[in-house]
Amino acid sequence: MHRIVLLLSSLFLAGAVFAGPVLANPILPLSSALNERMLIMKDVAGYKAEHHLPVEDLVREQKVVALAQEEARDTGLDPQSVVPFIQAQMDVAKAIQYRYLAEWLSSPEQNWRPKNLDDVRKAISDQDKVILNSIGQRLLVGRFSEQDKSEISGLLNAPNLSDADKSHLVNALSLIKRRT
Numbered sequence: 001m002h003r004i005v006l007l008l009s010s011l012f013l014a015g016a017v018f019a020g021p022v023l024a025n026p027i028l029p030l031s032s033a034l035n036e037r038m039l040i041m042k043d044v045a046g047y048k049a050e051h052h053l054p055v056e057d058l059v060r061e062q063k064v065v066a067l068a069q070e071e072a073r074d075t076g077l078d079p080q081s082v083v084p085f086i087q088a089q090m091d092v093a094k095a096i097q098y099r100y101l102a103e104w105l106s107s108p109e110q111n112w113r114p115k116n117l118d119d120v121r122k123a124i125s126d127q128d129k130v131i132l133n134s135i136g137q138r139l140l141v142g143r144f145s146e147q148d149k150s151e152i153s154g155l156l157n158a159p160n161l162s163d164a165d166k167s168h169l170v171n172a173l174s175l176i177k178r179r180t
């Protein structure tokens, strides 16, 4: 009986120890929002291919940066420190789109139509909010460690994403600071 009580209480303690950090750890929601953002690039590339639009849209990029800086302020992040990260996300987004376009030259996508660009851009902004919020939460308990960076890299799995893209993203991510 004594042993059972001991076993149950140690299981309970182990649960308590694990439950806290796992629930409080924003690395999973952060990585899945990063993946979601990159997955959306298939629709962006498809729409641009259909409408003969260039991948790079610098006017849109300025808007994305401005929206992110606003979100950063609301989340307690230093708005200036998010700029290299947001730019890295857009660099990677462009690289992914170019890879889709290259792929479609020899194997066009069958029975598939891209979503409307306005809807897709709304979805991108929504993911940016989730991403910046998770980063804000994570920075409340300290900076991103090397282990966090490699954990995030390991969770990034969107199609057409290279290892160099992953490093570019996580390196820029670790430059983000909270507002002082």
Ligand SMILES: O=C(O)C(=O)C[C@]1(C(=O)O)C=C[C@@H](O)C=C1
Pocket: 044, 055, 056, 057, 058, 060, 061, 064, 089, 090, 091, 093, 094, 121, 124
């Ligand atoms: O909205 C677009 O047109 C995109 O291609 C997406 C995105 C982004 O990542 O937010 C990427 C590249 C463009 O230059 C502008 C914005």
